[in-house]
Amino acid sequence: MLVCIGDLVEDVVVWADGAPRAGTDNPARIHRARGGAASNVAAFASSLGTRTRFIGRVGDDAVGEALVRELAMAGVDTRVQRRGRTGTIVLIVDAAGERTMYPDRGAAAELADVPDSWISGAAAVHLSAYSLDGPSRPVLRQASDIARAEGAILTIDASSVALIDSLGPATFRDLIRALQPTYVFANGTEADLGSLRELATAGTTVVVKNGMEPTEVHFAANRSATVHVPPVDDVRDTTGAGDAFAAGFLSAVLDNAEVIEAVEAGHNLARRVLTEPGATLTMTADD
Template identity: 50%
Template sequence: MTARDLAAERAAGSDRRVLAVAGDLVEDIVVWASEPVHHATDTAARVHRARGGSAANVAALAAALVPTRFVGRVGADAAGDALEAALVASGVDVRVQRAGRTGTVVLLVDVDGERTMYPDRGASAELADVDPAWLDGVAWLHLPAYGFEREPMRGELARLAALAHAGGGAVSVDASSTGLLEGLGVGFALELIGGIRPDVLFANEGEAELLGLTGGGPAAASVAPTVVVKHGALPTDVIVGGRLAARIDVEPVTGIRDLTGAGDAFAAGFLAAMLRGADAAAAALAGHRAAASVLRNPGAHATGDLRVNES
């Protein structure tokens, strides 16, 4: 059964179309360099503060398209209050634990739009003992691999995936970061992902190469029934059962300033389309449109209404 069949089967005859995303909700401090970086001295820049976290980004962007729930943890502090309120204002059903200190990620974005990230995940990484009722009505659970960095969150996300599967829901994983995968160890990362049994795995070309998934084959088939490999401005590969099923062109985007959140936006558009009955190729097109919407803004914040472009 393909991921499309799975999503359609679970949506048919039911009011359940809720997408749940579990992971980080943090404050992003986005530094846009106004000139080439001068190491060990001053560089002119603009500084933006924004609601961030890969999981929260996906939830906020998907909420305009399908009912969306966020599951995570923030600090019992003013920053946590503000982040929770911002996510609620995006239309997300927010379920968060409150304890400890809210996390922060500093993102340095060079003049070409490429970014270097300094994450301090704070309370987000302490997610544990989630109430199973927080997954009630969920048709699809999405997990960015940032949550696999360390315990207790690593084990908790695996438990939530098992609960989602047991309840008849689909699960997806985003490989998230080559630095994260290298820190975990490629073998261990593959073991973690395999244990979660995702229906869809998202990876960019660097992550796919590191995990041995480029071009498909038995390795890709063993990790997930559907593997989606993004190549930036080049076509996206949709690999089903270890074989290349589609290669989807990316429409050119002008005025790119910040790549932050493009992968999260792609996942939001893709998963929303799947839950609305699209096949993986059409879902990839929806993912491209969603990704394009964030490329001119600081952090993962869309320009315009994503509902205008959905189809």
């Protein structure tokens, strides 16, 4: 089983029609969807047939109830706390598919006091680094301790350049190192800012995604490899691509794939979200 710990929020995805003009109307297509990095990973992995569980907090409101119901309908075992106000992220997506995010994490940022039984029994535990900032940090330490004691794989996604800036690159790197993850996922900017490639040790492999450029895999003893990224004809929205990569990677690892094979599986799933608004999978003839 894959256990994902982090955010479940509502995404409001804005596909802008042209360059923004201040002080007046800007035509756009607006799409609402379930979001939150950890819940995205859980849903994507479930779509591949991986048994998944999500742990997080939503508000005691209609939006939170709808999000939990949708995640459960995606085949995810949902273990959520209900208190406060459900979080929302507004994403402005430009014509090239790049997004600018305005997060209000709400209740998701307040996850705390998680029962050990929610985490125990996992073959892999996936964490979002967003939870390093605030009351949820002890939950990540708890998850790390349980994963190590039970011999589970532990992964963490660096999540955000703004988060690294807020905590400070050295502090951020030390917090991740203290969790002793099996794998760290980061994009190139996050890896550079936080010097995250330095985390590659005998127990940790660092996977650095570079958009359509080759993905880097950094092992211990200064060993590294690069993995080609298959071309995508029309990138419209990169939202959720990193979460799909993590889901594809982890599902493959849990199916006993080697690291390079798992990266390729991550690429294959990630490319399917790039033409849809938000963290949505494109259905293909093979699905």
